[in-house]
Amino acid sequence: MAAGAVEVAAAVVEVGSAGQFEELLRLRAKSLLVVHFWAPWAPQCGQMNDVMAELAREHPQVSFVKLEAEAVPEVSEKYEISSVPTFLFFKNSQKMDRLDGAHAPELTKKVQRHASSGSFPPSGNEHPKEDLSLRLKKLTHAARCMLFMKGTPQEPRCGFSKQMVEILNKHNIQFSSFDVFSDEEVRQGLKTYSNWPTYPQLYVSGELIGGLDIIKELEASKELDTICPKAPKLEERLKVLTNKASVMLFMKGNKQEAKCGFSRQILEILNSTGVEYETFDILEDEEVRQGLKTYSNWPTYPQLYVKGELVGGLDIVKELKENGELLPILKGEN
Incomplete structure (x- = not known):
């Protein structure tokens, strides 16, 4: 290990100076070196440090390093680090790849790809x-x-x-x-x-x-x-989305993971009916999230549609279930 470098979690090394970093590049030249430029004030960096620790356990042959970007500005400037988290990949002391942002699946994919490609960069073959x-x-x-x-x-x-x-x-x-x-x-x-x-x-x-x-x-x-192709007008897009399935739920999150209590409750009700339905996560599309409020004249989420027509939100769905009217509506019998 480079003098002064600190071991954190499973085989993730923390570096605190430019000298330590250069020494580490030299000492670990034969292996893949993954460096996380991070900041303690950025919550996504903490999450990615956890991802790094897990990857270090899965890939013992790879060297994982965390470097506080603002504490070692000369290294950050040299490698054009303008935001955190940023990940750099080194082989033979040379930078050979980069990932900007908190993209855990992409980081995992890059580590797997570079780790399996051997210790050296590809030769000049075609x-x-x-x-x-x-x-x-x-x-x-x-x-x-x-x-x-x-x-x-x-x-x-x-x-x-x-x-x-x-x-x-x-x-x-x-x-x-x-x-x-x-x-x-x-x-x-x-x-x-x-x-x-x-x-x-x-x-x-x-x-x-x-x-x-x-x-x-x-x-x-x-x-x-x-x-260039034109995007469909928002109203046309919302009409298509609300008719995408016979029963469509616009919610925060999806079937697998609701991201608010109201959405979770409506999922439980729908699941109890046994009726097939599809969901749309309005947190993934701000245009739909805002536009649907006007389109449906309904200000909150979740919103439930049957055959393109708004049924209502959680309170209405609860009432319909209590009155025994929900299942016939979902089946299109009403």
Whole structure:
């Protein structure tokens, strides 16, 4: 262990200085080194430290390190750490991947992938390039309109990405996005694949349209609306969602995990009827969460729909159950 480094949890090493970090990189050069840049004030960092401890137990051959980002600013600046949590992956003392944000499944996947690829980075053979090229092709075709950006549409992490999202939203364009901060391989590989050195990048039907300047030009020339697919109007979308299943419950959480007491109670009632139903988690979609209140003229959640028609919230469902009317309504007999 590097002098002065502190062992925490199962094989997770805590480093407190730039010197300790450089020494650790040298000492652990032969193995995969996963470094968590964290801050004690960020609750998501505590959660990811728990994930790291679990991964350390599962992968004893991997070295796991936690480094308080603000306590060792020279290391954070060197590796462009602008937010926490951020994870860097090292092999042979060289950074070879990065993950920004509290994404436990993605962290687990990256650790598994890099740990199983051996102690050294891939040699110059063509197979990894072919694999990456295939992956990039799938990603660029993942939706009719795909935006590769820094951050997410809800939380852009650079001004250019923020402007791009604003333009697409203003024109009611339906798009999916990929956060290039979440995958260093994609972030670097797409620059070569598209022959476009910067982000954001917008693709339509797998073809690169361009970056922010091009999109601004297309907007000015009125061509943007003809190139990119329009999102359905909110009212049309809500109509489709409320009719998605014969019985639809809009709630906080889902069938497996209710995220409020009212939603939990209504799930218990529905489950007791034996009737098939589907759920929609309004916490996952702010547009639906706010829009459905107006659409249904019902201000709270959960909301229960049968054949696209609002039945009501928890109180009404309770009353219907007590009166013996709920089951016939759910079965469409009323």
